[in-house]
Amino acid sequence: xxxxxxxxxxxxxxxxxxxxxxxxxxxxxxxxxxxxxxxxxxxxxxxxxxxxxxxxxxxxxxxxxxxxxxxxxxxxxxxxxxxxxxxxxxxxxxxxxxxxxxxxxxxxxxxxxxxxxx
Numbered sequence: 492x493x494x495x496x497x498x499x500x501x502x503x504x505x506x507x508x509x510x511x512x513x514x515x516x517x518x519x520x521x522x523x524x525x526x527x528x529x530x531x532x533x534x535x536x537x538x539x540x541x542x543x544x545x546x547x548x549x550x551x552x553x554x555x556x557x558x559x560x561x562x563x564x565x566x567x568x569x570x571x572x573x574x575x576x577x578x579x580x581x582x583x584x585x586x587x588x589x590x591x592x593x594x595x596x597x598x599x600x601x602x603x604x605x606x607x608x609x
Contacts, residue, residue: 519591520547520550520570520575520588521547521548521549522546522547522605522606523544523545523546523547523605523606524544524545524546524547524594524603524604524605524606525542525543525544525545525603525604525605525606526542526543526596526601526602526603526604527541527542528541528542528543528559531559539559539561540556540559540560540561541559542556543556543557543558543559543603544556544557544563544606545557545577545584545603547568548565551567551568551569552565552566552567552568553565553566553567553568553577555577555580555584557580557582557584558582564579564580566578566579566580567579570588573587573588574586574587574588574597575588575594583598584596584598585597585598586603591605592604592605593605
C-alpha cells in the first residue's frame with residue numbers, strides 16, 4: 492500500500508512539471524523581429540540592407556527580408572513546440588522561441604529581437 496502511494500505521488504509530481512521545451516501558450520508571434528548584421532557598412536550602397544527583418548502577418552504568413560538584400564519575400568511558416576520553421580525560401584531559416592520578444596536562429600545562433608511597436 493505504501494508503494495502505491497509513493498508511485499501515485501511520484502506520478503503526480505512528474506506530470507505536473509512543465510517541459511521547458513514547450514512554448515508559453517501566451518506567446519504572440521505576430522509582429523516584426525529584427526537582426527542587425529554585424530560589421531555591416533552600406534556606405535555608398537544604399538540598396539544594401541544592414542538589418543534583416545521577419546514580420547509575422549498572421550498564424551501562417553510571414554514577410555522575410557534577409558541576406559542584406561532589398562526585396563521582401565512573403566511565404567509561410569509553422570510553429571511546433573518551441574520552434575518556428577519558415578518554408579519556401581532558398582535559405583533555410585528556423586528559430587527557437589526564447590520568449591515573447593526574442594528568437595534565436597537555429598542555423599547560426601543569431602539573436603533576433605522584436606521591434607518596438609510604438
